[in-house]
Amino acid sequence: MLIAKNFTAAAVLLSCALVATSANAHFQLLYTPELLRDKGGNITLKMPFTHPAANGHVMDVAAPQAFYSVRKGRKQDLLESIKTTTWSSAENTGTSYEADVTLRGLGDHVFILEPAPYLEEEEGAYIQQITKSIVNVGSLPTDWSTDFQLKAEIVPLTKPYAIYAGSNFRAVVKSAGKPVPNAEIEIEYVNYQPDLDTNRFSDQPALVPPAPAFITQTIFADQNGIINFTLPFAGQWGFAALGVGPDTSYQGKPLSQDAVIWVQAHEVKAK
Template sequence: MFKKLSLAAGAALYASVATAHFQMLYTPELLRDNGGQISLKLPFTHPSESGHVMAVDQPNAFYMIKKGKKTDLLDSVTPTKWTSASNTGESYEADVTLRGLGDYVFIYEMAPYLEASEDVYIQQITKSIVNVGSLPTDWNEDLGLKAEIVPLTKPYAIYEGGTFNGVVKSQGEPVPFAEIEVEYVNYEPNMTTNAFSEDANIEPPADAFITMTIFADANGTFTFGIPKAGQWGFAALGVGSDKEFKGKELSQDAVIWVQAHSVN
């Protein structure tokens, strides 16, 4: 099991850990041989430590881009529960059918969530790209989102030990020196029980590795070396064009999920 934060360490890391929320858009394999129906799990949580699952209102938007065509998927989203080591909380899920080869770019815009401890709202615009048949089509398209990470590396075709490169953008414009939080999905999601595994894949060497922080350069570009196979989340904080919601500060974040594969 993951080593729990000590009180002293927790206090010291409060400023960073308190913001380390990730809107998941999870299906086990981002690179598939064939299409068909897939399930997407959508908890708002802390995947690196099987942390608290936060209750969020119905999403504002959920859609898919395939070969430049947008398909609205909001009606496919249904309420469910998700269980972590901390709690069982409200969540969402969706079943989607993939037809044909190519990239399926999923965009999930959660409703703003009030982080009471900081008195600010958080809204994450999350991207995950599922590929069928190793035929690339849409993976590197700039969609002009309010908050977006545009990949420069195929996010489903990364070797363990390789790198992921991306550009942080807002409405098509790069965001210089964006702060980006990085988390590893350290507890495997169980698609049947809607829960994180009880056992961690790795034991982080220190609490600083629970949520890692990197910064984009002056052009909004960043590179991260991926040391372990599995799925990794990148959240560019507060980069979106919307800065306020219901009279309070809004952190509109761009999130992308990528998957690294073992070298056999």
């Protein structure tokens, strides 16, 4: 029992140290708990701009520029459904957004968020993360592999909602439909369970990284823009391709126009 208590205490202390000392990636969330659903119905999508792997700082952001869904090739504008709210982490509470939407019909419901550029004052530059999250209803695949010709986009080569924990996610990084060779990709795990009722991350991590270097994983696409990453744990993972969009400045300052996609790995359960 003493060993277990000491281990738990050490894990919490290490987690707190990682939050305080690591330089973590910014990630635009487009979060709902389950990306693979048996039935349609109402869901809420949360949109904080934050650091999900470390329960870190929540950035105050302006209202999104665009928000829409695509199902079976049909686009639905959802910008008017967005509401201003807040999101809390271990560090602070910041401005956030959310939307209540209804999933009607089987297939892939692709949600695309184009946030307003955010000024990172320490770097004197803006960040805009064009973000996709694909919610499937009924295990019927329809639109998940579609290239939407976004300025910055990660196009899946693996169904992003049907990945075994321990297997690979593959995708191609694109800029306006063209592959981006050798793109830099940051990857983070949603390590603190989001509470949709209170708009905050949980206090306890799902896992404790061995060292700060593990909080944000970094890989590079190959010469064809293809990325390949093994998801070691069940849950949601974010992939951010940095600076791949064609827009490189905003309001007289440098702009990193990134592509983000969220995927979900699932535990293998034996009978």
